[in-house]
Amino acid sequence: MFVLLLKRIAFMVITMIVVSVLLFLLLEISPGSVATKVLGPYSSEEQRNLWLEQHGYFEPIYVRYFSWLGNFVTGDFGESIRFKVPVSEVLWPRLGNTVILGVAVFAVMIPLSLVLGILAGMREGSKLDRTISVTSIITTSVPEFASAVFLSALFVFWLKWLPGTSGMAEGFNLKELVLPVMVLVLYDFGYVARMTRASMVEVMTMPYIRTAVLKGLPYNKVILKHALRNALVAPFTVIMLQINWLLSGVIIVEFFFAYKGFGALLLEASLNQDIFLIEACAMVAVFVAVATQTIADVGYTYLNPRIRFS
């Protein structure tokens, strides 16, 4: 268990380092283009050279990488070209907004998909099972940007129940959170429900379930006390891995609804070639993704006694 944890953390650190090298090479390999991006296309040759001199860009690339890495680890991400403030000043509040969105999505998605998955998996091949399976195929086939358009047309244009943008201009507004959450849940619950169903179906064929039924336990007790505990191990991993997916989903949803979150920031940074902001956003995104993978792996081992004690 402890060895596994160490292994996973080592993998995490190595991944982060490799990603940071790749990002650095991709974005900062040529100092000239960095200076052009920072100072704008109309800056003069002398201005650029002066800036490069001041910021140590005439050092060899590995020296630059390590000084960049050193600054990065201590939380100095440089200055955003677009927002004209230190990157950390824009990054953390935006990330906070995305956390709010993400928590809301999970609070709705997890209970919904688990219940549907368990109901479908309890009796494989039943009418309910087929209905839930087909519904989840359909909802997973509608990409987030399309369901955003469908739901906006329905709730904003025809019913006029909800606001069409989520800029939160007048402070936090729960109503503005409804559509983004709905779009993300709609796309993802089908997948988690199918995974839960598969896990439940597998558990239901186990001999100990048959034993429990044959010894006369009431059916709901068999499900709640015997089946669920084992059936929920796999969905735990799946749910943790959904955080990685959510990082992609929020980009689309935040862009569509003008929600001031991390995903919209990353997109804006990329479209404007705001290199220091791209670097910071990408590293944060990869960190979150790798960290949740680590938690999923370690958690799976912890929850599954057959692996834990072997």
Next chain:
Amino acid sequence: MRTLASFALLRESWVGMIGAGIIVFWILVAVFAQLISPFDPLATLQPFAKPGTTYAKGGIFLLGTDHIGRDILSRLIWGSRTVLVYAPLATFTAYVVGILMGLAAGYRRGWVDDVLSRISDIILSFPVLVLYIIIIATIGASGVNIIIAITFASAPGIMRIVRGLVLDLRNRDYVAAAQTRGESAWRIMLVEILPNARGPLIVDACLRMGYVIITIGVLGFLGLGLPPPDPDWGGMINETRQMAMAFPHMALFPCMAISSLILGFNLLADGLREISLRD
């Protein structure tokens, strides 16, 4: 031949049949775009026309027009060509790279496997859209670059599946027989092993095609797709989404088109999987 046979078996799965039907429908639309498209997809005729409006110079805008007056139905019809050319092309390139990586990793084992697997782990740990956005924003949006980005992001996943299948197949008798005959390693991988791994790969390819269509749509939607003015479903949604509150039809129909095509591939994959599990 067995591949054909499993497509013939598709008749037994109504889910798969519906999926295949949707895909065939869009392929026909793309092939006969010239014949069935009522207007020129690039011509600016009459802006903000609602669906069903009659055009003064003849014809009806069945699905309305967009903000600069182009007929939406015609753009949808021509846009099906874009997606049905780029999605299979990108999936195919990703598969070629992924299969070669997977065969090498699974058959050679050792350091080849270690290196390829670690590279895949790292690429797969990226949130996929973050990867696409950074790649496309850096190398620029064009058809070729979209294919490169999709190959880069999808090949590792394909490699993992192929590697797993190869690890299972490499110990079979017919592989040992080929080795005894002195066949070259690549011949064994491509002629002996690969054809026997095709079942799960075909199902995965259908699902992946769905994802690639989503990706192409998302990139267009985010403004990172194919450069205008050629009709592209994702791009159509991007251009008109600001007007979606007042004129929802402009973005609604491209969304329906793209969702139906993705659904087609997902249903087909489900049907094929159901059949492959049966025997």
